[in-house]
Amino acid sequence: MSDILSIGASGVRAYQLALSTVADNIANASTAGYSRRSTNLERIAASSSRIGQRQITDGLGVAATGIKRQADDFRSTAVRAAGADLARTQTSAVWLDQIETSLGGQQLGTRIASFFNSAKAVSADPAAITPRVAMLEAGAGVAIAFTATGRALDQITADLDIKASAAVDELNTLGYALAKVNQGLDRASPGTGGRASLLDQRDTILEKLSALSDVNVAIDANGRAAVRLGGATGPMLVGGAETAFVTYQRSGSAVAYIVEQNGTVASLSPVGGALAGLAEGAQRIGDARVELNRIATGLVDGVNTLQSQGRDLDGNPGAAIFAVGATPSDISVSLINPRGIAAAAVGGGPRNNSNLITLETLRTTGQFEADTASFIATNAATLASRRTVAAAQAAIHDGAIVARDQVTGVNLDSEAVDLIRFQQAYQASSRIIQVARETLQTLLDIR
């Protein structure tokens, strides 16, 4: 009779654990990175020791042998790969968008056009001062547009440095945290809730890592993750309890990520994740800078040369209209006196406009407006295609998450069913204890 009692007791114990697992699932239904748990229930088989006698194979109840974490490493790997691709594209789109804003904000093309058109009014009436003043003002507009565009590009380069440093810091923090999780996994016994929590943490960290760089993950029998950055042959970030330290460096438009571990230095070239997007962004900003400088230099040199070839209202050789500052795009108007615009050819007199008319030729050959529009349009086309790619990659990423969550996610309706099932089993088990007690009582009541 004591067997029935212990069977009932085992059921109560097992279903108590099962119920608490369901409660845990329900409580964590919306916790990021939580994988659904289930309780492993096993029958306790009776051992038959008396050989030769007729064996009665009845069980000794049920035992909860452990908590099983519902996970699928292949689906997690798919989520990481899709996440790295998406993060790269989205990050590079962010910087292309910033470049677009910097280039478009100053209406550079419009200002250049208005400078050249203001010269036409001077050509029509070279002796008058008002059109000359207007032309110098239009020149100041061009100078401001170039300078402000250059500064905006400098600003986003500085922003990129901050973002990249922050990303690398996060990478290092995650690597350190993963090493700690690896150490924890060494000590955690299988089937415990603690181990399941560590594995959840491991997968969450790995997913965050994959948003920063493409990662190659090897998981050993104990569940510990070894992570290489930038593909299977890339530098090791985490191996067991060992971590490497990553630093960010930028020179011009070239970005370098240096991975250092125990004095060994390796270079990281990520092809996925935010770090790859940042490297591409830096390259794009650098390219925009070069093009902006080229257009600015062409315009400044062209106008100043033309100026020196002509004569101003007082018959003197024209002084330079534009002055260049620290960078080629950092330009200002150095000519203050409107009489200084050299509209006339040499010996042409104050009403002559032959020199200024050749400004239109400079405009045609220099292609300043066309080049400005082209390089903004090229950037815009790249940005638009990145957005299209990002939309496709987001769909792939979403699909991978759906596939993974089919295994790991908590569905409250299923949990409700389990809750009823285990509650009833628990109630039935406690009923068995009552039956055992009553049965024993029957015997004890014999007088």
Next chain:
Amino acid sequence: MHISTSLFFDRSSKQLGTLATRNQTLQTQIATGKRLAVPSDDAVAYRRLQTIAQATADGTAWESNIALARTVLEQADTALGSVTSRLQRAQELTLQAANGTLSAADHRTIAIELRGIVDDLVALANSKDARGGPLFGSATGDTALTRDPAGVVSFTGTGNPPGIPIGQDVTIQPSESAGQIFGNIPNGAGTTDSFALLASFVTALESGGNPAAAAATTVQGLKVTLDQVGAARGSVGARGIRLDLESTRLEDAATVREGERSFLEDIDVTKAIIELQKTSTILQATQASLSRLSQLSLFDYIR
């Protein structure tokens, strides 16, 4: 299929977000009337629109130069009209003086009027244009001609006045130089100008002799001058027609550009409003179905 509860909510919120963004975009497009907000909305259209904007800015600049050139040409035409009437009066007076019946006193009266005509002609030739420069100036100089204390008139500078740019590589002379209008009058073996011609006839009249011979030369010279003035007026008129043609061409090009700009940049409002209505309906339906679905929970039935 096992669908996790949190994924269900995540996906629903993402879908609602996408629809709300689409609505916002359409709303902005309708409010601004523009399909393109940033270059990356349509890079090819942006590139084309920049070219159109540049051409429009150029067109505006050319138009204002054309307006200035037209004003100067009209001034030149008016001034040349006055010159013609003054020269015709001089011709009348010269022919009158050649008539042998007039007395010396009559000759003096004619001489006085002719002096006035010379003054008028000098003033007309030295008119200022709309820009404040000499209307009939040559390539250089601030005045078309100068007159010394003795009354001798000389033209300032040589060549043609600078042209006004009215189009790509197109310039127009807004008037003629005084030298071409009043100068180069044949006089015996050499040449003279209209002012010297009239001045010498005035001297002849005042000297009291028979002015018939001098009058013949003067009439001949005035005829050449009138021909030159007529040619200049004709030329000025022809240039006015050129300006009109150029202006019409610019307007036509602007109309074509505006059509293309509108095609590239403007939204089809009807289409956009229908699209907005569609998106709004879907958004409302999604919201309604989400609130319905999210109410479905087995826990409601566990008592």
